[in-house]
Amino acid sequence: MIRVAVVGCGLIGRRRAAEIHRHPASSLGLVVDIHPPAAAALAEEFDCPTATDWHQVLEDPSLGVVVVSTHNGLLAEITTAALAAGKHVLVEKPMGRNLAEAQAMAAAATNRVLKIGFNHRYHPALARAHQLYRQGLVGELINLRAYYGHGGRPGYEREWRGDPVLAGGGELTDQGVHIVDLIHWFAGLPQEAFAYLQTVVWPIEPLEDNGFGLFRYPNGVVANFHTSWTQWKNLFSFEVFGREGSLSVSGLGRSYGIERLVIARRRPEGGVPDLTEEVFDQPDSSWRLEWEEFIAAITQGEVYQGTPAEGLAAMRMLQALYQAARTGAVARV
Ligand SMILES: NC(=O)c1ccc[n+]([C@@H]2O[C@H](COP(=O)([O-])OP(=O)(O)OC[C@H]3O[C@@H](n4cnc5c(N)ncnc54)[C@H](O)[C@@H]3O)[C@@H](O)[C@H]2O)c1
Incomplete structure (x- = not known):
């Protein structure tokens, strides 16, 4: 069972949480939001712990995957830190606020799966x-x-x-x-x-x-x-x-x-x-198909869409x- 942290529990964080919960190989290990009621709503729905500081995710080795669904301003910072801490990451589109942030994320994805959320x-x-x-x-x-x-x-x-x-x-x-x-x-x-x-x-x-x-x-x-x-x-x-x-x-x-x-x-x-x-x-x-592909990429090394190269191209x-x-x-x- 892959334990997943969702950072950013707004509209998209909720969508992601529902798919993580539904998939037989993944479960919600932590939901993080700077705005406590947002995390509390997901915790109540999916029965998982909450936090307000995303750095907590980095320190918990039982969390193997991070979904980053904050506003665009934090996507790169959280993603690069999570990759450096050995987590696989699904980061929402866009791949950061600019090309430089996208390049930093791609460079940090050396031995972990980094997927950009191009759900379309x-x-x-x-x-x-x-x-x-x-x-x-x-x-x-x-x-x-x-x-x-x-x-x-x-x-x-x-x-x-x-x-x-x-x-x-x-x-x-x-x-x-x-x-x-x-x-x-x-x-x-x-x-x-x-x-x-x-x-x-x-x-x-x-x-x-x-x-x-x-x-x-x-x-x-x-x-x-x-x-x-x-x-x-x-x-x-x-x-x-x-x-x-x-x-x-x-x-x-x-x-x-x-x-x-x-x-x-x-x-x-x-x-x-x-x-x-x-x-x-x-x-x-x-959202379901995207999550299934991400899990298959992590567990079986399957080819996936929304690679760092595709995010960089966009x-x-x-x-x-x-x-x-x-x-x-x-x-x-
Ligand atoms: N794939 C898609 O079609 C799609 C659609 C909408 C949004 N998005 C992307 O998803 C991301 C989130 O968008 P949204 O519409 O869910 O926004 P939202 O405002 O509904 O949610 C963002 C959440 O992040 C939280 N947050 C802010 N700072 C934080 C911090 N320091 N630590 C933890 N949480 C923090 C906010 O409190 C909020 O709950 C954006 O990057 C957006 O571009 C993708």
Whole structure:
């Protein structure tokens, strides 16, 4: 039985705790939050001890794994310390507040599993689209297009997401890191990046509430996306276009709508393409699948997603986007 500590018992810490508890090979050994009621709520639900100081995790050899789900400002510090103390770590996205923090985490992961929480890869429509793409269903890749957003909320400037020191970036980082990871997953690392940022509704300057990103690959493939905290009706859309057809994922369940994959295959003679729709209307299983993969990586050395290299790639892509937005010039990734 692998004993796990969860550091940061907010929205995501609770999600992780439920999967740790459910998995037959893992159990909750400690839940840590600087805000005692947050840890107490998990302790009551999952019957485990609590702490307020995360350093306590480092001193307990019976805790083999740490889930780091605090605000972004502590992800790197806790992760590097936990790895140095010999723990395996699942750290939430983004991989720190910037590339330098991501590099520090990757460097500390010498003989332990470090996994970055890119749970979107486990959403069934995205996983299926990726599988079909890799099988060559839509032919050679031409371009990718994505939209992701929600409507934010009044008071953002008082939350960690509205604080540059605790968040590292605005919406381009928050939901945008999932999009850049998906782009990297399908198409690899781009060569060039360009971006425009806006801060138009929420008073969170210098952070952005909207990010518009553009990537170009050496072979001419282009990816573009828009992430938004002024997307009043929640939206997720990720589309992959090949010479022979397209794969269009929409929805992530719940407020983002039912998850669907529309497969279009163009006809040689033109006209309306062959269309197939796959609907994934089961409850979100991404957190469970991600946890199962992490445990298999630890116990059986299985290949896993969200490796340090993949986390670093996403942070390089974000860094190039921010640089382009700042300078007004195309940036090398
Ligand atoms: N994979 C995803 O789709 C996804 C979705 C949302 C958030 N996230 C990531 O998960 C992380 C947490 O986000 P959230 O929405 O759960 O935030 P949250 O604000 O709900 O939870 C963060 C928790 O960390 C606690 N905390 C703060 N400082 C601490 C400290 N020194 N020691 C211990 N606990 C401390 C806070 O009290 C709070 O309970 C962020 O990195 C975020 O980017 C990932």
